[in-house]
Amino acid sequence: MPPKIYVTGIGIISAIGLNVAENFNSLKTLKHGIGKLENFETVHSQTLPCGEIKLNNSQLAEILDISISPDFSRTALLGMIAAREALSNTGLTGSEKLNMGVISATTVGGMDRTEMLCRSITHENRNFIISHVCGDSTEKIADFLDITGFASTISTACSSSINSIMSGAEMIKNNLLDHVIAGGTDTLSKFTLNGFNSLMILDKNHNRPFDKQRNGLNLGEGAAFVVLESEDAVKGREDKILCELTGYANANDAFHQTASSDNGEGAFLAMSNAIEKSSLTVEDIDFINAHGTGTINNDLTEAIAIRRLFGEHDPLFSSTKPFTGHTLGAAGAIEAVFSILSLRNNMIFPNLNFSESMEEMPVTPVTKLMENVIIRNVLSNSFGFGGNDSSLIFSAV
Amino acid sequence: MSVFINGIGAITPQGCFPSEDFLKEMNVFEPGRMSVVEPQYSDFIGPVPLRRMSKIIKMGLTSALMCLNDAQVKKPGAIITATGLGSVEDTDKFLDNLIDDQESFLNPTPFIQSTHNAVAARIAIETGCRNYNMTYVHKNAAFEQALLDAILKINSGEFKNILLGGTEEITEDNYNLKKHVGFWKENVGNSELLKHNTSQGTIAGEGSVFFNLSFEKTGNSYAEVISTKTWYKLPSSLKEALKNFLVSVRLTTEDIDLVLLGINGNVEEDYIYDSAINELFKDTSIAWYKHLSGEYETSASFALLLAARLLKTQNIPEAIKLSNTPLKEVKNVLIYQQRFNRNHSFTLLSKC
Numbered sequence: 054m055p056p057k058i059y060v061t062g063i064g065i066i067s068a069i070g071l072n073v074a075e076n077f078n079s080l081k082t083l084k085h086g087i088g089k090l091e092n093f094e095t096v097h098s099q100t101l102p103c104g105e106i107k108l109n110n111s112q113l114a115e116i117l118d119i120s121i122s123p124d125f126s127r128t129a130l131l132g133m134i135a136a137r138e139a140l141s142n143t144g145l146t147g148s149e150k151l152n153m154g155v156i157s158a159t160t161v162g163g164m165d166r167t168e169m170l171c172r173s174i175t176h177e178n179r180n181f182i183i184s185h186v187c188g189d190s191t192e193k194i195a196d197f198l199d200i201t202g203f204a205s206t207i208s209t210a211c212s213s214s215i216n217s218i219m220s221g222a223e224m225i226k227n228n229l230l231d232h233v234i235a236g237g238t239d240t241l242s243k244f245t246l247n248g249f250n251s252l253m254i255l256d257k258n259h260n261r262p263f264d265k266q267r268n269g270l271n272l273g274e275g276a277a278f279v280v281l282e283s284e285d286a287v288k289g290r291e292d293k294i295l296c297e298l299t300g301y302a303n304a305n306d307a308f309h310q311t312a313s314s315d316n317g318e319g320a321f322l323a324m325s326n327a328i329e330k331s332s333l334t335v336e337d338i339d340f341i342n343a344h345g346t347g348t349i350n351n352d353l354t355e356a357i358a359i360r361r362l363f364g365e366h367d368p369l370f371s372s373t374k375p376f377t378g379h380t381l382g383a384a385g386a387i388e389a390v391f392s393i394l395s396l397r398n399n400m401i402f403p404n405l406n407f408s409e410s411m412e413e414m415p416v417t418p419v420t421k422l423m424e425n426v427i428i429r430n431v432l433s434n435s436f437g438f439g440g441n442d443s444s445l446i447f448s449a450v
Numbered sequence: 451m452s453v454f455i456n457g458i459g460a461i462t463p464q465g466c467f468p469s470e471d472f473l474k475e476m477n478v479f480e481p482g483r484m485s486v487v488e489p490q491y492s493d494f495i496g497p498v499p500l501r502r503m504s505k506i507i508k509m510g511l512t513s514a515l516m517c518l519n520d521a522q523v524k525k526p527g528a529i530i531t532a533t534g535l536g537s538v539e540d541t542d543k544f545l546d547n548l549i550d551d552q553e554s555f556l557n558p559t560p561f562i563q564s565t566h567n568a569v570a571a572r573i574a575i576e577t578g579c580r581n582y583n584m585t586y587v588h589k590n591a592a593f594e595q596a597l598l599d600a601i602l603k604i605n606s607g608e609f610k611n612i613l614l615g616g617t618e619e620i621t622e623d624n625y626n627l628k629k630h631v632g633f634w635k636e637n638v639g640n641s642e643l644l645k646h647n648t649s650q651g652t653i654a655g656e657g658s659v660f661f662n663l664s665f666e667k668t669g670n671s672y673a674e675v676i677s678t679k680t681w682y683k684l685p686s687s688l689k690e691a692l693k694n695f696l697v698s699v700r701l702t703t704e705d706i707d708l709v710l711l712g713i714n715g716n717v718e719e720d721y722i723y724d725s726a727i728n729e730l731f732k733d734t735s736i737a738w739y740k741h742l743s744g745e746y747e748t749s750a751s752f753a754l755l756l757a758a759r760l761l762k763t764q765n766i767p768e769a770i771k772l773s774n775t776p777l778k779e780v781k782n783v784l785i786y787q788q789r790f791n792r793n794h795s796f797t798l799l800s801k802c
Contacts, residue, residue: 095553096552096553096554097553160565160566164545167545168545168548168549171545171549171627172549174627174630179630179631180631182627182628182630182631183631186534186535186587186589186747187534187536187566187587187588188534188587188588188589188591188592189589191588192589192682192792195682200682201681201682201683201685202681202682202683202685203680203681203682204588204591204682204793205586205588205591205595205680206586206587206588206589206592207584207585207586207587208536208565208566208567208585208587209565209566209567209570209583209584209585210565210566210567216584220584220599223599223602227602227605229598243548243553244541244544244545244548247544247548247553247556247561248544248556248558248561248564250556251556251557251558251561252558252561252562303582303583303584304580304581304582304583305529305571305574305579305580305581305582305583306574306580307574307575307577307578307579307580308575309575310562310563310568310571310572310575311562318580319580322580437565437567438562438565438567438568438571439565439567439568439570439571439572439574439583440571440574440575440583441567441570441571441583
């Protein structure tokens with residue numbers, strides 16, 4: 054038997070809530086967080102809706118009870134809030150005595166400050182140059198939680214934080230760490246907003262994954278972390294166990310830098326390898342939290358890959374992107390938290406805005422909140438640029 | 451399982467590797483940034499994709515293909531890359547355009563290529579490798595964490611071989627930006643770096659070094675990777691951490707024949723290495739490398755290249771020697787680097 058990996062803590066901040074309870078409540082009451090941008094100036098603020106957290110950086114810093122300089126990245130602030138919450142559930146503190154690590158993920162890093170300050174560098178704000186790199190937000194999280202031993206950062210576009218959770222699991226499996234805070238954080242920025250806009254894959258309306266009329270994604274921001282622990286590490290604290298991470302896999306589509314292959318090969322491999330690793334079968338998967346961004350390309354190929362793997366009897370699936378927007382490097386971890394909430398509460402959060410199936414692959418996601426569904430195993434997908442495809446499986450204990 | 455380095459491909463400020471002439475003589479640079487000596491990319495990449503690629507992707511892909519060629523592997527089992535900064539050129543290009551053109555009429559190509567996993571993705575497409583594909587980006591520990599992942603993946607038996615690389619590019623703009631935070635010694639060339647080690651700053655570099663790792667030893671094997679470990683912050687003293695690392699691989703300080711250190715001439719950082727030398731490795735041969743590669747986030751990949759090559763050839767380049775030339779065969783090499791007393795890493799290689 055391979056060693057078990059348990060989840061003992063979750064933490065999240067997104068456009069639908071500042072913590073787990075608020076996010077759960079929004080999901081249950083179908084309250085989405087997509088709307089007009091308010092926190093930074095951009096020519097697109099009226100035309101490109103986003104999943105924005107309606108607090109400015111000073112207000113986020115207040116939540117953390119810290120004072121910040123103008124060059125302090127929002128990516129780090131969001132990450133610190135979610136990571137602190139995840140750890141607070143576990144009864145652990147980040148102490149030198151524990152063999153604990155933090156593995157974060159981000160795609161923009163400190164870009165929110167760089168794009169604002171790069172043409173007006175002063176002695177007072179110049180530290181944005183240092184905090185631009187992805188690893189900097191991870192170190193701010195580690196310092197804030199007093200984690201000294203291991204700090205690592207992964208960046209594989211939109212699958213980044215599912216991969217950091219995977220990396221954390223490997224560290225535990227190989228006895229290199231006992232406790233890992235793993236997840237990701239990404240802030241909205243002009244850089245990513247214009248990037249996705251230049252690719253012409255942003256929906257000017259509220260995104261509608263898997264729908265025939267889908268017309269692109271809405272960007273979002275947020276952070277989420279899970280605390281992973283080894284079987285030995287949770288001894289005596291079994292009441293803290295939320296679920297088990299039973300399967301995980303990463304594969305590559307090896308097809309195109311941004312588009313996925315026609316038959317969704319990478320997605321198919323990620324899902325099937327994760328199921329194989331978990332020693333489960335496709336019949337055991339009760340629900341899929343799909344990547345479902347709302348783009349023409351992603352949703353079709355993901356549906357094709359699901360159909361290839363699961364046959365005509367599609368499992369229950371839905372995308373929560375209409376709630377939060379696509380939070381890029383944080384998406385995998387945010388949806389891992391949502392998957393765990395589904396599993397723990399026997400609830401499926403619906404795929405908002407769906408009305409009509411895609412012609413090429415007529416699949417139907419869950420469109421209404423489902424309660425009292427027995428969920429033993431949830432599969433969560435995240436796919437990214439560069440054909441980077443990953444899946445996680447969380448199982449009830 | 452043992453992990454062997456069976457192939458290397460590198461594009462560095464000291465030229466490309468494999469090459470007979472690599473480091474026969476050190477390339478000397480004027481003050482400023484140390485750029486890589488670029489190969490004929492068209493020998494490796496078709497003209498159409500080549501036109502669209504930024505330097506980091508060209509370097510990364512080409513050095514990866516050189517490495518596979520050296521290892522005589524067509525398709526890697528998995529791909530793991532490291533980069534601290536990612537695609538600087540494309541990121542800056544897209545950012546400049548969006549500021550200058552007030553967020554309109556933007557060309558998406560630099561944005562597409564700006565993701566940190568662009569090199570790993572490009573290699574996957576080029577080699578048709580659909581397996582595990584990962585990119586580590588944690589500052590100067592990124593490469594060692596990628597190496598650790600590769601070791602774990604080889605040990606799991608999941609993949610027969612892994613293509614592992616560290617890639618970084620530096621642009622003139624990025625170099626100039628970092629002047630604001632005192633990163634560089636602006637008036638010092640690489641051959642003079644140590645003479646100026648009482649002042650702040652170091653010398654900028656870049657490069658791309660790829661390795662093919664496998665549990666199978668071949669006729670081309672360079673060295674065996676025994677272990678690597680990163681510390682975000684040291685738990686107690688450096689001495690204790692190093693000793694514990696050696697205990698974990700069942701060695702003592704006397705077993706180490708050569709220590710390769712990340713000394714970079716910065717007065718704010720180099721004192722840390724002094725304590726390692728003075729307390730543990732007083733009589734051991736000490737070497738350094740950052741005057742050859744320049745300082746960059748994944749320059750530990752350059753150190754691994756040097757260590758692997760010297761274990762294979764037993765030829766220690768003059769340019770890296772700092773003190774106590776080894777009198778006997780070099781069997782074990784320890785690489786130790788850190789930056790600003792954070793992200794310390796220990797990597798041990800042995801002759802195979």
